[in-house]
Structure formats: C-alpha cells, structure tokens
Amino acid sequence: MTESSALPTEPPAAPLLAADDVARVVDRIAHQLIEKAGPDLAALVLVGIPTRGAPLARRLAARVQAFSGTAVDVGTVDITLYRDDLRLRGVRALEDTRLPESGIDGRLVVLVDDVLFSGRSVRAALDALRDLGRPRAVQLAVLVDRGHRELPIRADYVGKNVPTSRSQKVEVHLTEIDGIDEVVLRGDQ
Amino acid sequence: MKRHLLEAGDLDRADATLVLDTAAQIESALAGREVKKLPTLRGRTVVNLFFEDSTRTRISFELAAKRLSADVINFSAKGSSVSKGESLKDTALTLEAMGSDAIVVRHGASGAPHRLAQWVQGSVVNAGDGTHEHPTQALLDAYTIRQRLGRLDGVRVAIVGDVLHSRVARSNVWLLSTLGAEVTVVAPPTLLPVGVGSWPVTVSYDLDAVLPKADVVMMLRVQAERMNASFFPSAREYSRRYGLDARRMGTLPDDAIVMHPGPMNRGMEIAAEVADSVRSTIVDQVGNGVTVRMAVLYLLLGGAPE
Numbered sequence: 001m002t003e004s005s006a007l008p009t010e011p012p013a014a015p016l017l018a019a020d021d022v023a024r025v026v027d028r029i030a031h032q033l034i035e036k037a038g039p040d041l042a043a044l045v046l047v048g049i050p051t052r053g054a055p056l057a058r059r060l061a062a063r064v065q066a067f068s069g070t071a072v073d074v075g076t077v078d079i080t081l082y083r084d085d086l087r088l089r090g091v092r093a094l095e096d097t098r099l100p101e102s103g104i105d106g107r108l109v110v111l112v113d114d115v116l117f118s119g120r121s122v123r124a125a126l127d128a129l130r131d132l133g134r135p136r137a138v139q140l141a142v143l144v145d146r147g148h149r150e151l152p153i154r155a156d157y158v159g160k161n162v163p164t165s166r167s168q169k170v171e172v173h174l175t176e177i178d179g180i181d182e183v184v185l186r187g188d189q
Numbered sequence: 190m191k192r193h194l195l196e197a198g199d200l201d202r203a204d205a206t207l208v209l210d211t212a213a214q215i216e217s218a219l220a221g222r223e224v225k226k227l228p229t230l231r232g233r234t235v236v237n238l239f240f241e242d243s244t245r246t247r248i249s250f251e252l253a254a255k256r257l258s259a260d261v262i263n264f265s266a267k268g269s270s271v272s273k274g275e276s277l278k279d280t281a282l283t284l285e286a287m288g289s290d291a292i293v294v295r296h297g298a299s300g301a302p303h304r305l306a307q308w309v310q311g312s313v314v315n316a317g318d319g320t321h322e323h324p325t326q327a328l329l330d331a332y333t334i335r336q337r338l339g340r341l342d343g344v345r346v347a348i349v350g351d352v353l354h355s356r357v358a359r360s361n362v363w364l365l366s367t368l369g370a371e372v373t374v375v376a377p378p379t380l381l382p383v384g385v386g387s388w389p390v391t392v393s394y395d396l397d398a399v400l401p402k403a404d405v406v407m408m409l410r411v412q413a414e415r416m417n418a419s420f421f422p423s424a425r426e427y428s429r430r431y432g433l434d435a436r437r438m439g440t441l442p443d444d445a446i447v448m449h450p451g452p453m454n455r456g457m458e459i460a461a462e463v464a465d466s467v468r469s470t471i472v473d474q475v476g477n478g479v480t481v482r483m484a485v486l487y488l489l490l491g492g493a494p495e
Binding site: 081082086087089090094 | 190207210211214215217218221222223224226227228229257487488491492493494
C-alpha cells in the first residue's frame with residue numbers, strides 16, 4: 001500500500017522478485033490456502049486491501065480454483081476511512097469496497113495485501129471487517145513481509161520475508177496496475 | 190478542495206467529480222451493512238448553525254456527521270442567545286472557542302457564510318444562505334442525475350419555477366454547467382433574476398416547448414414566504430403554465446427524470462401523481478443527501494489541517 005509507488009525515481013535495482021518469482025509465490029500461497037483450509041475451502045473469501053491487494057486477491061482466487069476446482073469468493077475492503085493516520089496527511093481518495101453477495105458472516109476471510117510493514121493497514125482492515133460482518137476466522141496473506149511491526153500482528157501466508165531498514169522502500173508492481181510484475185527494494189543500504 | 194464550501198463556484202470540475210466519486214464509494218462501502226457508521230471523524234466536532242427553519246438539510250447534515258463518528262451540536266437561533274441580540278460573529282466565535290472543527294450554516298441573509306468564513310479557523314459549509322446558494326443540494330442533485338442517467342456531460346437539465354428566490358437553482362446552474370450539463374431555466378419573466386443573461390444557461394418562458402428536449406426536469410418550490418410582491422396573477426394560473434402535471438410529464442423523453450429539492454407544494458408546481466411516479470427521484474435525492482454530505486465532510490475534515 002503505502003510502501004509501493006508506481007513511479008521509479010532511481011536507476012533500476014535488481015528486483016527482489018521478478019515476474020516469474022511473483023507467479024511462483026502466488027502459486028505457493030494458493031497451495032497453502034487449499035491445504036490449510038481443507039474442507040473449509042468453499043467457505044473461503046479472499047478480501048484484498050486496495051490498491052494492490054485487490055488484484056492479488058483475484059489472482060490467488062484464480063489459482064486456488066485452478067488447483068482445487070473450487071471457486072472461491074473475492075472482495076475488496078477500502079480501509080481509508082478506518083486509518084489512524086488520517087490527520088497526519090492530506091485527504092485521500094477512496095477506493096472500492098465490494099464483498100460477495102452472501103456476505104462474510106461465518107466465513108473464513110483471508111485478507112490479502114502486497115506489503116506487511118507496520119501492521120496498521122491490517123488493523124484498519126480488521127476494524128472495517130468488524131463493521132461488515134462476523135467472519136468465523138480472519139487470516140492474512142501478504143506478498144512481502146518487510147518487518148518493523150508496530151502492532152502485534154503477523155501474517156499466516158507470506159510470499160517472501162525481506163529484511164529491510166526503515167528508510168528503505170519496498171515497491172510492488174503488478175501488471176493490472178503498473179504493467180509489470182516485480183518487487184523492488186529502493187533506498188539506502 | 191478549498192477549506193470551505195460556500196458556493197458551487199468553489200468547486201472546479203475535478204473537485205466536484207471527486208465529491209461525487211467519494212460519495213459513490215461511501216455508498217457502496219455502506220450498502221447492506223448493519224453498522225452504518227464509520228470511525229473516520231472520531232473526535233471532531235461539527236456544529237449545525239441554523240438561523241432558518243429546515244427539516245431535511247439539518248437532519249441530513251446531522252446524520253452525515255454522526256455516520257462519520259463526529260460529535261454534532263445542533264444550534265437553532267430560536268431559544269438561543271441570538272434572541273437576546275447576540276451577533277452572528279459572536280455566536281460563531283463562541284462556538285469555535287468550544288472547539289468546533291466545522292460549522293454548517295444556514296442563514297436568511299445571502300453571503301452570511303462568506304462573512305463567517307473570514308472569522309473562524311475551521312471549515313464553513315453553506316447549507317443555504319438567503320436567495321444565494323445551497324451547494325450541497327446541487328451536489329446531491331448532480332449525484333442523483335449521474336446515478337439515474339449514468340452521466341452528467343451533455344445531459345439536458347430544465348430548472349423550472351421560482352428561479353429568482355431559489356438558492357437551489359443558483360447552485361445547480363453553476364455546478365451542473367461545471368460538470369458539462371446543458372442547463373435551461375424556465376420561469377415567468379417576473380421570477381427570473383436581473384443578470385440571468387450572464388449565467389451559463391438558456392432562458393425560456395415556455396415549459397411545453399422545453400419538456401420534449403429535457404433529460405432532467407428540476408421543479409422548484411414557489412417560495413411564498415419570500416414573495417413580498419405579486420409575481421404572478423394567481424396560484425392557479427402559475428400552476429397551469431409552469432406546474433408539472435401528468436399530461437406534461439407524458440411529453441418528456443422516455444428515460445427522463447423529475448426532481449424536486451423539497452419541500453413540495455403538491456398541486457402547485459408539481460402534481461401529486463408526478464411526485465409519486467417512477468420518474469420521480471425525490472425520495473432518492475433525500476437518501477443521496479446524506480451520502481453526499483458525508484463525502485463533503487470527509488473531504489473537508491478527513492485530512493491533515495493545512
């Protein structure tokens with residue numbers, strides 16, 4: 001989310017994940033979801049956190065269906081109105097919130113985001129989910145975990161753990177939004 | 190966005206579109222939810238400062254602020270120190286000293302919100318000033334048109350009736366033309382303001398000629414309380430020439446809609462069967478008012494103070 005930006009400002013660094021790595025990681029998480037959900041797979045709802053969590057959730061759903069034959073529901077939850085840092089920055093435009101018609105009550109909700117950093121986006125998403133219904137359980141899947149948590153939150157499915165310093169930026173680019181699949185680390189060290 | 194929303198002219202096309210898009214996102218985020226409340230403006234205080242009577246606007250602003258978790262103080266001039274002679278300025282400074290972040294003001298004098306905006310630190314939202322402007326009404330009307338017709342660019346809108354006394358008409362003229370609609374005002378010559386020639390509109394005195402070419406008909410209330418002279422011979426004659434009845438509604442294009450900002454004089458400017466027909470968006474407008482005002486309050490108060 002906040003860690004990713006579409007505009008590369010520095011000379012291209014070797015990506016942490018190239019396009020085929022991203023595809024492999026998504027496939028692996030899809031397999032893990034199938035394995036961990038077991039007979040619960042039909043109750044699964046993949047909920048992406050905009051901007052880049054939304055296409056990731058759709059990709060995961062497509063791979064889960066390809067591997068298991070079970071169609072899973074997909075949604076998005078915009079967390080802007082639930083953020084705890086609204087007063088620290090200028091006003092932000094809102095993005096889509098769409099949940100499956102059947103809702104999330106009693107379902108197994110997996111939140112999907114691109115980068116896990118402070119954990120504050122996830123906290124906001126948990127608050128939003130609480131207003132939207134009562135899932136049976138909520139889990140978290142992220143493409144990159146870069147550390148530096150400020151809240152007691154961890155991911156259930158991690159594409160890649162990347163040790164970073166706070167001043168660095170992890171940029172996730174996805175074809176649907178940026179025209180290319182890659183994860184790049186920018187900044188000092 | 191500017192810090193205040195005082196008139197439709199404060200919004201350029203990008204800002205106005207941002208308000209409508211934000212409202213649409215809020216509507217879809219709240220659709221079908223049991224908890225229709227968002228934590229966004231927790232700890233902020235919104236004062237509704239109403240010097241004129243109002244039902245829907247005051248309740249709509251109150252509901253919008255409460256759904257965003259702001260604290261709301263309702264002030265009406267009746268029963269306050271205004272009746273002891275306290276001025277607008279002192280009233281506003283008192284409210285601000287108590288910690289209000291935004292003041293939503295309705296006043297009988299045109300321009301009162303502009304004066305208020307010079308005195309206070311927080312945001313000022315005009316909820317109707319005299320015969321001048323009512324920008325959030327225009328925003329909710331634009332939102333309703335876009336919701337029903339799917340677009341605003343090139344939409345032909347006829348605004349019919351007491352244009353002279355109508356702040357709704359003024360705000361709609363400016364906002365809708367900013368958003369690319371083609372606006373025609375239809376009224377008897379006595380109910381058109383001096384200077385209507387400088388507005389971005391076409392003027393007509395003949396409702397029957399305009400209706401077949403209108404995608405939207407916006408009927409205005411005849412504001413008897415502001416009429417200190419006779420602007421038309423009789424209510425019946427006004428109604429016959431400028432009222433929208435079922436026969437006239439039948440001359441509209443198939444997908445055209447009928448709007449009214451409320452409160453209605455049924456049987457005067459609009460017939461009951463028209464107000465209750467499927468073309469009528471009057472109830473939608475009220476519902477959309479809450480959503481659009483949530484968007485306005487979020488965009489004015491949701492970010493860091495400048």
